[in-house]
Amino acid sequence: MPAERMLPTPEAEDLIALTRELCRKELAPRAAPAEETGTFPRDVFRLLGRSGLLGLPYPEDQGGGGQPFEVYLQVLEEIASVWASVAVGVSVHSLACFPLANYGTEEQRKQLPELLGGELLGGYALSEAHAGSDAGALSTRALAVDDHYLVSGTKTWITHGGEADFYVLFARTSDEGSRGISCFLTEGQMPGLTFGPPERKMGLTGSTTAQLHFDNVRVPSEWRLGDEGQGFPIALAALDSGRLGIAACAVGLAQGALDHAVSYATEREQFGRPIIANQGLAFLLADMAAAVESARATYLDAARRKDRGLPFGRQASIAKLVATDAAMKVTIDAVQVLGGYGYTRDFPVERYMREAKVMQIFEGTNQIQRMVIGRHLAKDAAK
Structure with a gap:
């Protein structure tokens, strides 16, 4: 329902x-x-x-x-x-x-x-092979030359890689660590920009993920967003909102799995009655429902803080952590409710379970979220 x-x-x-x-x-x-x-x-x-x-x-x-x-x-x-x-x-x-x-x-x-407006689709080119969770370690470089930058390097795990009409690109403009990163808007097809083959993923196979290879790609200076060296704060600010997006996606995935599990449990009969009438299964479904609604409340609390202009970084990380862990547990339990049928591709819950796993990984792994939350707690305690 x-x-x-x-x-x-x-x-x-x-x-x-x-x-x-x-x-x-x-x-x-x-x-x-x-x-x-x-x-x-x-x-x-x-x-x-x-x-x-x-x-x-x-x-x-x-x-x-x-x-x-x-x-x-x-x-x-x-x-x-x-x-x-x-x-x-x-x-x-x-x-x-x-x-x-x-x-x-x-x-x-x-x-x-x-x-x-929908005619153009975007991608977010931040991650690299050796700079996933450590975004400050980017090596893709943008060299200022006259009225443009020459960009060289490789971006990995890019959603819509090769499909997007534009990318927001984060590249190094100086060697000052995280203070040396700048942000650019680039077109989806440019001379010197090529793409790797789509990654062969466990789930979300309808979402293309690929590498972006920049080989002296000429990016006009007026396409830089913000000041030189401002890219890292821009990326972090964007990711706070992005984590809420993934939290909502995870809750939706869990809700879909719960809906299928409840529908199956009310229609499937064993020993002359629907299997949802068995207390062991009813309790499992009740725990699934509690996890979904708790995760939803968590992301909505963070979103309402954002809407009011309040700090929400800690709450965004908590929402991402809680919602994606809940999605993993709920989708696993949905497969269990369907029994052998849940393990087949005739029912969508096995796909939901495969899709839930990556929710704990992208937009900052859940281990990173715990680090972020801990830093916020330490900072607040020091005030």
Whole structure:
């Protein structure tokens, strides 16, 4: 059954209703076949963009939907409950728009309506082979030459790699550690930019992940976002919001798994009654429901803090940690509820379980989240 929501406005209620209708009609029939073949659903993102769902948390005068973050995240959750690859893609696209919306000049931000409208899809080029959790160790370099930069290096684990129309790129402009990183907006296809083959992943196979290879790619100086050396703070600020996006995706994935498990348990009969009537199974489903609703409350608390302009970095890390761990546990238990059927591809719960694992890894591993939370606690205690 759909999640029960307390939304702040009638407009938000309409957005959730629209999202559920699109998920039912357009996404649900295509999800399993696309994941089976590893087909990237580019047209789905255009549909979501034209429906006004790709730019929800950005101001209307920038081409966005003008919605609070708590509404945007619940839309993401609804999408993830049906097709996690698409929900993650929407979250990454929003993440890629963040530096331009928040650090771009007035002239640069004139591009935002096109980026948020759905015709263009974004990627976030931060990670490298030896600089995943340690983003300050980036080696991709941007060398200033006259009115442009020459960019060389390799980015790894890039969602929408080779599919995106634009990338937000983080590259080193000096050797001053984390203070030597700058942020750039680049086109999806540029001379000298090539792509590795799609990664062969355990799950989210409908979401293309690939390396980006920059070989003296010429990036105009006016495409730099923020000041030279400001890239690391921009990346961290964007990731706080991005972690909430992944938390919402994880909760949606868990909700979808719970829905399938409950449906199966009410229809499947053993010993003359539905298996949900057995206390052992009913308690397992109850624990799954408690985990989903607790995780949802956690990300919504962080989102509401963000909407009010309050610090939310610690709460974002807690939400990402709690929600993704919950998704892993709930999807494993959903497979258990279905028994042997849960282990087959005839039912979606095995796919949900495979997809849940990466939620604990990207946007900062859950071990990194614990480090971030601990640092916040130590800092607060020292005040």
